[in-house]
Amino acid sequence: MRFTATPARIEPVTSGTLIREARLRAGLSQGELSERSGKDRAQIARWERDVVQPSFETLRDLVRACRFDLELALVPYEADRQQDTRLRKTLERSPQERVQAMLRARRR
Amino acid sequence: MAGRDDVFDPIAVLQALGRHRVTYIVVGGLGRVIHGSDELTDGIDIVPSTGEENLRRLGLALDDLDARRSDGKRLALEQDLVRQPVLELRTDAGELKIVREPEGTRGYDDLRRAATREPLGHGVRPSVASLGDHARMLAALDREQDREPLYTLRHLIELERELTRGRSIER
Numbered sequence: 582m583r584f585t586a587t588p589a590r591i592e593p594v595t596s597g598t599l600i601r602e603a604r605l606r607a608g609l610s611q612g613e614l615s616e617r618s619g620k621d622r623a624q625i626a627r628w629e630r631d632v633v634q635p636s637f638e639t640l641r642d643l644v645r646a647c648r649f650d651l652e653l654a655l656v657p658y659e660a661d662r663q664q665d666t667r668l669r670k671t672l673e674r675s676p677q678e679r680v681q682a683m684l685r686a687r688r689r
Numbered sequence: 690m691a692g693r694d695d696v697f698d699p700i701a702v703l704q705a706l707g708r709h710r711v712t713y714i715v716v717g718g719l720g721r722v723i724h725g726s727d728e729l730t731d732g733i734d735i736v737p738s739t740g741e742e743n744l745r746r747l748g749l750a751l752d753d754l755d756a757r758r759s760d761g762k763r764l765a766l767e768q769d770l771v772r773q774p775v776l777e778l779r780t781d782a783g784e785l786k787i788v789r790e791p792e793g794t795r796g797y798d799d800l801r802r803a804a805t806r807e808p809l810g811h812g813v814r815p816s817v818a819s820l821g822d823h824a825r826m827l828a829a830l831d832r833e834q835d836r837e838p839l840y841t842l843r844h845l846i847e848l849e850r851e852l853t854r855g856r857s858i859e860r
Contacts, residue, residue, distance in 0.1 A: 661844070672849075
């Protein structure tokens with residue numbers, strides 16, 4: 582059985598969303614996935630929250646433990662350049678400046 | 690004092706929470722903005738620790754802010770939080786939503802592990818839910834209106850990773 586994330590809802594996908602969606606579709610708790618995969622439950626929780634990222638091999642093992650598989654293909658990639666530029670600028674600001682900029686924009 | 694619809698002073702809300710040493714995590718639109726999302730928001734959403742003492746402190750902070758329920762009913766914080774997943778309030782400094790357990794999470798204790806303190810000036814340094822947790826909450830809500838912010842969050846997660854990788858290479 583192949584596992585395909587629903588792109589409209591979770592695009593762009595992260596390893597955390599893949600693990601979580603596979604686990605939930607399989608009806609497993611994090612503890613059950615831990616037993617099936619032999620990985621630590623707390624580590625699975627961290628992967629799912631995207632706090633840290635598993636290796637590709639670990640990601641595949643986890644998805645397979647949920648009885649799914651990853652279907653991968655190389656396709657041309659085109660970034661959303663406008664948003665990319667905008668967000669990069671925002672990230673150069675401090676959190677304080679981001680909030681102030683939002684409040685200024687809101688008043689306009 | 691009647692809260693005007695256009696008033697939004699998140700720093701005033703956070704200062705009131707800080708004065709009474711309330712333990713909470715910022716989530717929602719303001720949390721996403723703090724992380725770099727370029728959206729506009731009209732209010733502040735918080736997930737408080739639900740310990741008895743903390744709710745007492747939160748009650749004092751809400752008194753300072755002259756908080757009242759958006760539906761006009763009398764505010765009874767502890768009971769309302771048990772009955773309603775999201776408590777919508779109006780305050781002198783704008784809208785405040787108190788969320789006991791945001792969708793896709795198990796509440797304060799779940800979110801606090803990855804939350805970070807973010808300096809916002811005026812001595813305010815709230816705990817803010819992580820980018821990953823913000824994405825998790827929006828994905829769990831599964832609403833059409835959240836598609837764009839969710840896409841932005843995913844983009845921010847990628848950029849953050851790219852910047853982190855860049856910084857480690859520079860070292």
